Amino acid sequence: MKQQDYPPAVQELISQLKRMPGTGRRSAERLALWFLQHGAGDARALAAALTEAVDSTSTCPECGFFATKGELCTACADPARDTALFCVVEQATDVLPIERCGFYRGLYHCLGGRISPLDGVMPENLSIPHLLRRVQSHPGCEVILAVGSDVEGEATALYLAEQLSPYSCKVTRLAQGMPAGAGLGQADAITLMRALQGRTGM
């Protein structure tokens, strides 16, 4: 007796869905059956969106954020941006949280990672020469190092500060301290230490 199973096309759909991060066997099965029971429209629309996204999207040749192929990203193409202000982030995905806070008016530079010898990521794997060229062509600019505040982020910030030191630019980094709305009870020791070190007058 053969064990009843999904038709081959459904099994293939389940295994493709299972490749997505955070999607296990059960979730993939649930999603596949949802597509099958929910009518073909949603499946076709997602299939078209996937193909269109990978076909038409590339990285911005200036900053490394996502952009329509052959074009600059919205920020680099925007004449209203302050071109003497560069915000250096690890990943392209770090750009939107900064945009959403609505405070920043400058340009970005996505490194494509952070220095982490244990993961095989060395300075030469990051988009650092291009950052130096951008800084060189904007004398007097400010470079904000908006990398993570963990060990690899700190190492990346120190390395970048050293590399940027021969250039005529001001290098700053994000303030460290208490997150908004957090009580003292939730803060870890390192956050508290940094909040104390960085205390400001009132």
Added chain:
Amino acid sequence: MKQQDYPPAVQELISQLKRMPGTGRRSAERLALWFLQHGAGDARALAAALTEAVDSTSTCPECGFFATKGELCTACADPARDTALFCVVEQATDVLPIERCGFYRGLYHCLGGRISPLDGVMPENLSIPHLLRRVQSHPGCEVILAVGSDVEGEATALYLAEQLSPYSCKVTRLAQGMPAGAGLGQADAITLMRALQGRTGM
């Protein structure tokens, strides 16, 4: 100043991913960026699998489980199955858990839901006439009602038992009692009551 945002094709991919059940804005964004950063291969493979699955999959004309279009499902097409044993389930998705226990050797019948007047599901919305025809053409068969043990499942089981009573068939239902591996402490009162009512000799 324009706020930096994803290219239109990426925004469309995010909104299509967000339609999937259990996928919020943040998960959809995370998945979309994973597809973009992970190379186009996975995106194209999922797009192809989605299209192929909805194009080639239909329901089995006999039992209502998923089947390749124009074919019977694996169980209905298997000559080794016991054709005098029907397991009636609410949804097609209930078939595989039963298959996976490896104990059942008969056929299935998917009702396509359960009687639930509050959700607008009445007996005429379920695949009941077809079940009665299948039972009629197999005199002396057994019909196992493997519907849920909640209120709607109980109502569906009672209605089916009544509809099946004129036919020459044995109607049974799944045993109710303690789940495997559960201690008394975790069992709710109704489960315990049913486990006591259904107690068996040793």
